[in-house]
Amino acid sequence: MAIGEYLFGPRLELSQDDERFPEALKQIPAPPERLFVIGDAAALQSGIAIVGARKATPYGIGCAKHFAALAAERGIVVISGGARGCDIAAHQAAISAGGKTVVFLGGGCDNLYPVEHTEIFQHIVDSGGAVVSEHPWSYPPLRQGFRARNRLIAGLAKATLIVEAGLPSGTFSTADEALAAGKEVLAVPGAITSKTSLGANRLIQQGAIPIVDDESFGQYLFQTYGALLQERKERSANAAMANERLSRGDVAPLLAALRAEPLSMEELNKLALQHGDKDDPLTWLVIWLAEAERDRLICRYPDGRYGALLVS
Numbered sequence: 001m002a003i004g005e006y007l008f009g010p011r012l013e014l015s016q017d018d019e020r021f022p023e024a025l026k027q028i029p030a031p032p033e034r035l036f037v038i039g040d041a042a043a044l045q046s047g048i049a050i051v052g053a054r055k056a057t058p059y060g061i062g063c064a065k066h067f068a069a070l071a072a073e074r075g076i077v078v079i080s081g082g083a084r085g086c087d088i089a090a091h092q093a094a095i096s097a098g099g100k101t102v103v104f105l106g107g108g109c110d111n112l113y114p115v116e117h118t119e120i121f122q123h124i125v126d127s128g129g130a131v132v133s134e135h136p137w138s139y140p141p142l143r144q145g146f147r148a149r150n151r152l153i154a155g156l157a158k159a160t161l162i163v164e165a166g167l168p169s170g171t172f173s174t175a176d177e178a179l180a181a182g183k184e185v186l187a188v189p190g191a192i193t194s195k196t197s198l199g200a201n202r203l204i205q206q207g208a209i210p211i212v213d214d215e216s217f218g219q220y221l222f223q224t225y226g227a228l229l230q231e232r233k234e235r236s237a238n239a240a241m242a243n244e245r246l247s248r249g250d251v252a253p254l255l256a257a258l259r260a261e262p263l264s265m266e267e268l269n270k271l272a273l274q275h276g277d278k279d280d281p282l283t284w285l286v287i288w289l290a291e292a293e294r295d296r297l298i299c300r301y302p303d304g305r306y307g308a309l310l311v312s
Helices: 058-073 086-096 115-126 143-156 171-180 195-205 214-225 237-246 252-260 265-275 281-294
Strands: 011-015 034-039 048-052 078-080 101-104 130-133 159-164 184-187 298-300 306-308
Touching: 034 115, 048 058, 048 086, 048 143, 048 171, 058 078, 058 086, 058 159, 058 195, 058 214, 058 306, 078 086, 078 143, 086 101, 086 115, 086 159, 101 115, 101 143, 115 130, 143 171, 159 171, 159 195, 171 184, 171 195, 184 195, 252 265, 252 281, 252 306, 265 281, 281 298
Parallel strands: 048 078, 048 159, 078 101, 101 130, 159 184
Antiparallel strands: 011 034, 034 130, 298 306
């Protein structure tokens, strides 16, 4: 385990003349002169970048985890920026799926940011991944460094998946860098009423490839990376039974509504009046929400609304 801000592991300084320097990063606009790496240089492969909002909703975090796990299970390296929210969720999911992941930092590798992710960064190194910067070891994490590092995230990857982004959004800079490097951009759509999905939806409108389900993502991975399509492991028997029980006819409209967009208690109460217990719809609703949240079909958002919880 890392102590304080510092990581343990192989420490490498790669120039463009080094055979371990990724060829993909030599081809991008303003290629880095050097890479400072902690971990395994072999992880610096042309994988898939998965990025999204720092102030992510459960939907965005769930999508980041879900699609990162799908990629990692197929042996594709997951690349991101180690930031709060969607980025760190993607890194963690890749590791949990037994894959490798690469973090590009805005500052030096001995000046970690965010510092609370130190233990996760160490786990990334320990699991065969890498923590990387174009800046010397102790270089400070300055604001301009994060925009610049986005070109490295997008440049190393064959494609960049945007799982959640508002308008305006810093995540857009990674999409811009991907396009500048001649790489494809993918995006996960969200409800048109959700401010945190406005950016991703706009990217799709502008030509990004929509990722609407496991099949569309799997097909893309097969076409781009040659990764074989695999059936996802189903949820545990208990979770499957809970899903079936909580999706019965009387509550199916509520679950469908929540999977479409987050809803407030006032909005849910209106649905309960239509579909719930005629004598006591509010009690019926509260009981169902508690059961659905317990069984991880839905979750409560920070603003008090309820919404779907996407699990891998």
